[in-house]
Amino acid sequence: MVDREEKYIGSISGKIAAYILLGFGALVSLMPLYWLVMTSLRPAGAEFTYPPEWIPSSFHPENYPVAWRRAPFWLFTFNSVLVTFLATLGTLLTASMAAYAFARVPFYGRNVWFGLTLSTMMLPWAVTLIPRFLLFKYMQLFDSLWPLFLPFWFGGGGFYIFLIRQFIMTLPVEMEEAAVVDGASRVRIFFMITMPLTKPAIAAVGVFSFIHHWNDFISPLIYTNREETRTLALGLRYFGDEQFTEFRLIMAVATLMLVPVLVVFFAANKYFVSGVALSGLAGR
Amino acid sequence: MADAVPLAATSPVQTKKPRWSRKVKADNIAGYLFLAPWIIGFLAFIVGPMLASGYLSLTKYSGFGDAKWVGFQNYDKIFQDDLFYTSLYNTTYFAFLGVPAQLLVALCLAVLLNMKVRYVNVFRTVYYIPTVTPAVANVFLWVWIFNFDFGLINSLLRLVGISPVNWLWDPQIVKPALILMSLWSVGQQMVIFLAALQGVSEELLEAASIDGASNFRRFIRITVPLISPVIFLNLIIGIINLFQTFTVAFIATKGGPINSSLFYVLYIYRKGFESFSMGYASGLAWILFMIILVITAIQFYFAQNWVYYESGGAPS
Numbered sequence: 140m141v142d143r144e145e146k147y148i149g150s151i152s153g154k155i156a157a158y159i160l161l162g163f164g165a166l167v168s169l170m171p172l173y174w175l176v177m178t179s180l181r182p183a184g185a186e187f188t189y190p191p192e193w194i195p196s197s198f199h200p201e202n203y204p205v206a207w208r209r210a211p212f213w214l215f216t217f218n219s220v221l222v223t224f225l226a227t228l229g230t231l232l233t234a235s236m237a238a239y240a241f242a243r244v245p246f247y248g249r250n251v252w253f254g255l256t257l258s259t260m261m262l263p264w265a266v267t268l269i270p271r272f273l274l275f276k277y278m279q280l281f282d283s284l285w286p287l288f289l290p291f292w293f294g295g296g297g298f299y300i301f302l303i304r305q306f307i308m309t310l311p312v313e314m315e316e317a318a319v320v321d322g323a324s325r326v327r328i329f330f331m332i333t334m335p336l337t338k339p340a341i342a343a344v345g346v347f348s349f350i351h352h353w354n355d356f357i358s359p360l361i362y363t364n365r366e367e368t369r370t371l372a373l374g375l376r377y378f379g380d381e382q383f384t385e386f387r388l389i390m391a392v393a394t395l396m397l398v399p400v401l402v403v404f405f406a407a408n409k410y411f412v413s414g415v416a417l418s419g420l421a422g423r
Numbered sequence: 424m425a426d427a428v429p430l431a432a433t434s435p436v437q438t439k440k441p442r443w444s445r446k447v448k449a450d451n452i453a454g455y456l457f458l459a460p461w462i463i464g465f466l467a468f469i470v471g472p473m474l475a476s477g478y479l480s481l482t483k484y485s486g487f488g489d490a491k492w493v494g495f496q497n498y499d500k501i502f503q504d505d506l507f508y509t510s511l512y513n514t515t516y517f518a519f520l521g522v523p524a525q526l527l528v529a530l531c532l533a534v535l536l537n538m539k540v541r542y543v544n545v546f547r548t549v550y551y552i553p554t555v556t557p558a559v560a561n562v563f564l565w566v567w568i569f570n571f572d573f574g575l576i577n578s579l580l581r582l583v584g585i586s587p588v589n590w591l592w593d594p595q596i597v598k599p600a601l602i603l604m605s606l607w608s609v610g611q612q613m614v615i616f617l618a619a620l621q622g623v624s625e626e627l628l629e630a631a632s633i634d635g636a637s638n639f640r641r642f643i644r645i646t647v648p649l650i651s652p653v654i655f656l657n658l659i660i661g662i663i664n665l666f667q668t669f670t671v672a673f674i675a676t677k678g679g680p681i682n683s684s685l686f687y688v689l690y691i692y693r694k695g696f697e698s699f700s701m702g703y704a705s706g707l708a709w710i711l712f713m714i715i716l717v718i719t720a721i722q723f724y725f726a727q728n729w730v731y732y733e734s735g736g737a738p739s
Binding site: 187244263268269329360372401 | 447449450451453454455457458460461462463464465467468469471472473475476479486532535536538539540543546548549550551552553555556557558559560561563564565567568572573574575578607659660663666667669670673674687688691695696701704705708709711712715719
């Protein structure tokens with residue numbers, strides 16, 4: 140978070156109380172996750188034993204390959220990876236371009252456009268749902284992966300633009316001004332100076348975007364239909380409908396789907412929180 | 424606001440004063456080029472669809488063939504539709520009860536995570552994990568946790584001698600149950616609160632404790648007013664999000680039992696993509712837009728009474 144000298148709680152009893160509270164919160168936070176993983180390892184039929192066992196009587200990791208073979212999950216994974224990668228790439232590029240323009244380039248009408256950008260954050264997505272669906276159908280892109288990433292090559296979203304713009308505003312302009320004197324073009328300055336300095340904010344947006352698209356359920360539901368175009372999030376749902384009684388298998392796939400999210404989250408955790416803090420979003 | 428043209432740019436030697444100097448012109452071109460993807464996206468994926476949605480709401484359209492103009496007929500039908508009122512009631516109930524509950528939990532967690540102890544960063548990560556869990560996985564998991572016979576919660580209740588609750592299949596309980604479930608995914612609000620708490624001035628808090636204020640009093644009298652802009656932000660975003668609750672009802676309860684979790688957007692989805700009444704569904708969507716707009720405007724109106732802005736402290 141914000142870098143500063145942390146003054147730790149001094150008294151022993153204060154420390155103990157703090158850790159008990161924090162530990163209790165952590166226990167409650169992780170309880171569902173524990174249940175998820177434990178259920179995925181239960182023997183067949185043991186989901187339906189009473190009382191439920193906190194620790195399964197025997198562990199069955201073979202649930203995982205069994206579950207994975209129930210549907211073309213490799214294909215779904217490929218689709219998810221492709222969509223997540225392309226959408227995030229588009230978001231990072233075009234959102235930082237817009238953010239750079241808002242932060243650094245004085246052009247006519249800038250404040251109006253910035254105001255419009257902020258106002259899109261408050262627009263309910265449900266309103267544009269049907270026309271967007273019709274638009275993609277008209278463009279013959281319905282039931283393909285295109286609608287899942289194409290829109291994100293056009294600015295990526297107001298929140299991301301805002302976040303990066305706020306970060307660029309905190310950077311000193313001297314380096315960019317020096318580059319202007321040296322005759323560097325705006326494009327060159329953007330890619331060579333501003334983008335590298337904006338890394339923390341871009342990383343934060345990258346993680347947000349990755350998690351959003353990996354987990355996204357509604358867009359695939361609306362824009363895709365065939366099995367070939369399903370993403371993991373959607374594939375899991377169909378799997379659930381057909382095999383609603385085999386919770387241990389659903390939980391196994393859910394666990395696997397969670398792994399990449401956790402990996403990215405832990406790897407970029409530092410940026411994740413600091414990106415929000417640095418954006419000034421919370422800084423009044 | 425247009426940026427002022429630098430005075431030095433207009434040369435007095437020229438007989439005809441150029442409207443824009445070369446620098447200003449270059450900046451304008453560069454600015455709009457950098458912004459071009461966003462402007463195109465804004466028009467193609469936001470403004471266009473908004474207008475199209477407004478037009479469609481005045482037509483009868485199945486998604487195939489031509490849209491047939493029917494004027495305000497869809498709206499007439501909507502206002503006589505029992506399910507419209509049911510879904511609006513469910514959604515309002517959900518949002519008005521859910522958002523305060525979520526904000527309270529998020530704020531409490533943020534206060535915990537703002538304690539000055541070693542390894543607090545580890546806890547920050549742990550508390551955020553439920554929020555990054557994929558919604559589909561989360562919903563299946565909670566269907567299982569809420570299961571009447573074999574679920575985690577009822578087994579805990581039995582352990583302490585409380586009779587089990589039929590969480591998802593009792594019309595009276597299903598909405599509170601879904602709110603309870605949503606309290607595990609408040610990480611976003613929590614992080615925003617945490618960032619705000621870290622910005623609260625230590626000096627102010629210390630001065631107050633020297634004056635003899637208790638911890639609770641300091642929190643209510645100093646911390647809360649100082650972070651009120653962020654409470655307001657979370658409130659606005661929370662209401663907008665919960666008014667559009669969809670996935671959980673779509674997968675877990677399918678709107679049931681007896682429509683007690685039929686939320687507004689689920690109803691839009693059913694009308695648009697299951698009954699193929701795209702015109703009707705667009706009308707529903709526009710009404711939702713208007714409702715959210717009015718609620719947001721009311722919140723902004725009342726914000727001046729309780730949201731505190733430090734003078735000159737707005738960086739953006």
